[in-house]
Amino acid sequence: MGLFLGLGIGGVVLLAASLVFDGVLEGVFDGALDGLFDGWLSLPVIAGFVSMLGFTGAIVLGSTGLGQAAAATAGALAGAGAGWATYGFSRALQRDGDGSAPHQADLVGSAGRVVTAIPADGYGEVLLSLGGQPLKYAATADAPIERGAEIWVTATPSTTSVSVRAVTR
Numbered sequence: 001m002g003l004f005l006g007l008g009i010g011g012v013v014l015l016a017a018s019l020v021f022d023g024v025l026e027g028v029f030d031g032a033l034d035g036l037f038d039g040w041l042s043l044p045v046i047a048g049f050v051s052m053l054g055f056t057g058a059i060v061l062g063s064t065g066l067g068q069a070a071a072a073t074a075g076a077l078a079g080a081g082a083g084w085a086t087y088g089f090s091r092a093l094q095r096d097g098d099g100s101a102p103h104q105a106d107l108v109g110s111a112g113r114v115v116t117a118i119p120a121d122g123y124g125e126v127l128l129s130l131g132g133q134p135l136k137y138a139a140t141a142d143a144p145i146e147r148g149a150e151i152w153v154t155a156t157p158s159t160t161s162v163s164v165r166a167v168t169r
Contacts, residue, residue, distance in 0.1 A: 004057035011051025018043030048086040053079035102131035104156045118145040137162045
């Protein structure tokens with residue numbers, strides 16, 4: 001029982017160490033281990049396997065009379081499942097979009113609100129959202145638009161201004 005509990009606790013400690021010292025082990029050997037700790041041999045996957053092996057083995061050994069071989073087999077199966085789940089979760093977390101920042105041109109087609117009325121021959125202000133952040137832009141329109149009206153961005157002539165039209169419903 002002590003061996004299984006030691007493996008379980010050791011796996012949790014290894015997981016904590018992999019979170020605290022992320023990437024340190026790869027740099028210790030000057031790149032000799034590049035790629036070794038990616039994927040299936042990553043420290044979180046190994047930690048998940050070892051801790052699940054230990055804790056499941058201890059539970060099987062303590063709650064049944066099957067013996068150490070059955071406890072080790074059940075622990076290895078549970079550990080393999082935990083390692084597979086950890087690998088899948090880490091891959092899902094690492095999958096991201098293309099990582100590019102939003103651009104001014106991304107505003108075309110977005111909706112917003114007028115915060116300062118837009119005259120027919122001048123600038124007003126609109127509140128838009130770019131990359132989830134609310135931003136205020138100078139705005140022009142072909143016709144006057146009152147404060148509070150919903151607008152649609154038709155063009156981005158500069159980095160600080162947009163051309164808009166009123167949304168009619």
